[in-house]
Amino acid sequence: MVVNEANCDGFIHDIAEQLGRMLPGLCLELKENPGKTELGESFDVWEIDTRELRQSLHNGNFPALPTQYQHHQILFDGQARASALSEKTPTGSKKVFKVAVSDVAQRIDQAIERLDLDVEDYSRVVLLKARACWVYAFWLLDRRQVFLVSVPSRFTKLSEHLQAEKYLHEMDFIVALYDEIERVMVRQNDSLDTERL
Amino acid sequence: MAVRTTPQPITVGAAPPPANRGGPTLELEQQDQNTWCWAACVEMVLKRFSLSPGENEQCQIAEKGLKLAGVIADTASCCPASPSSSVCNRLLPDRFVTELWEAYGVPVRPDFGPFIFDEQAAVEKLLESLNKNHPVALGFTDDVSHVVMLFRWERDADGTLRFLYHNPGPGSGSTESVNSDRIVRSGSRILSATWEILMAG
Numbered sequence: 008m009v010v011n012e013a014n015c016d017g018f019i020h021d022i023a024e025q026l027g028r029m030l031p032g033l034c035l036e037l038k039e040n041p042g043k044t045e046l047g048e049s050f051d052v053w054e055i056d057t058r059e060l061r062q063s064l065h066n067g068n069f070p071a072l073p074t075q076y077q078h079h080q081i082l083f084d085g086q087a088r089a090s091a092l093s094e095k096t097p098t099g100s101k102k103v104f105k106v107a108v109s110d111v112a113q114r115i116d117q118a119i120e121r122l123d124l125d126v127e128d129y130s131r132v133v134l135l136k137a138r139a140c141w142v143y144a145f146w147l148l149d150r151r152q153v154f155l156v157s158v159p160s161r162f163t164k165l166s167e168h169l170q171a172e173k174y175l176h177e178m179d180f181i182v183a184l185y186d187e188i189e190r191v192m193v194r195q196n197d198s199l200d201t202e203r204l
Numbered sequence: 205m206a207v208r209t210t211p212q213p214i215t216v217g218a219a220p221p222p223a224n225r226g227g228p229t230l231e232l233e234q235q236d237q238n239t240w241c242w243a244a245c246v247e248m249v250l251k252r253f254s255l256s257p258g259e260n261e262q263c264q265i266a267e268k269g270l271k272l273a274g275v276i277a278d279t280a281s282c283c284p285a286s287p288s289s290s291v292c293n294r295l296l297p298d299r300f301v302t303e304l305w306e307a308y309g310v311p312v313r314p315d316f317g318p319f320i321f322d323e324q325a326a327v328e329k330l331l332e333s334l335n336k337n338h339p340v341a342l343g344f345t346d347d348v349s350h351v352v353m354l355f356r357w358e359r360d361a362d363g364t365l366r367f368l369y370h371n372p373g374p375g376s377g378s379t380e381s382v383n384s385d386r387i388v389r390s391g392s393r394i395l396s397a398t399w400e401i402l403m404a405g
Contacts, residue, residue, distance in 0.1 A: 033368065044215070
């Protein structure tokens with residue numbers, strides 16, 4: 008059974024109250040008028056620093072680090088349509104600082120369904136983001152596996168491993184990510200030469 | 205305890221939208237290629253102001269920008285955008301983003317900061333642009349760089365200021381609302397360029 012410790016968090020009512028203030032303006036812009044808005048699952052967010060991938064391949068350590076952030080699923084009329092990010096404050100409370108309406112929420116919802124169906128043995132789970140390359144995955148810490156949730160097509164086109172809804176051993180994930188990032192990413196320092204994607 | 209929330213999700217109470225808000229209207233356009241955030245942002249503005257009809261599809265915009273920058277040959281074509289084609293799936297340096305706006309006759313005011321040394325001044329400047337109903341393209345730098353279109357501010361009764369922007373992707377586009385204290389710097393993501401569109405929408 009997959010265990011998501013963030014779901015037990017005592018701050019969820021406070022998060023819901025903050026979302027109640029942030030969502031109406033966004034919904035107004037998008038002409039969304041949900042009859043019922045709900046706060047769904049929450050996840051601790053861990054981050055992979057893509058600059059550390061090469062080192063990780065040498066030392067065999069999975070290069071994910073915990074962040075101060077939590078991801079929150081938001082349901083409009085029962086459908087996962089939006090998500091939010093909150094940050095732990097020095098006083099221990101949580102402040103929501105970003106809300107987004109995007110398809111990523113639905114993909115995460117589908118991944119939740121899969122994990123609950125597939126995984127019978129004990130494993131803690133957190134949400135993993137590969138920094139700056141828009142890859143989302145669930146990291147099953149005790150299984151040393153990742154389940155890919157959302158992967159930009161620039162990766163899926165090129166890599167047979169980096170495909171959504173696929174389980175990978177955590178280090179196979181790092182190898183695949185490293186290969187594709189080395190292939191795709193362009194870095195330049197001069198601001199006028201900065202290239203944006 | 206499973207991943208799915210148990211026993212039930214929590215209802216979010218609906219407050220009225222903030223009455224205190226401003227900025228132009230703008231529709232989201234998703235980027236058609238992984239590296240075309242810059243082209244999608246230009247497309248949002250061209251379509252909002254009904255500019256260059258017949259030449260304002262994203263692949264046409266990308267083609268124009270990449271030719272301006274000399275990234276692709278003058279004879280190359282980026283239309284229709286094909287997910288399997290890599291010839292035109294290319295990034296565009298900032299200096300050519302400015303040239304691309306100008307090539308479409310869109311007056312812009314580029315600003316390459318730095319913004320991080322006076323975040324409050326940067327926030328005030330963005331507010332000033334939005335209060336003229338000018339959209340603003342925001343360029344962020346992280347491990348890689350990205351651009352989104354800012355179009356709205358809103359302020360709660362308690363004074364909390366937020367910015368709303370369209371993020372063209374990659375993957376899936378989104379419309380996002382972020383507290384103003386995160387617009388210049390959020391984690392490793394830093395605001396590094398702005399292009400104020402000097403047209404009121």
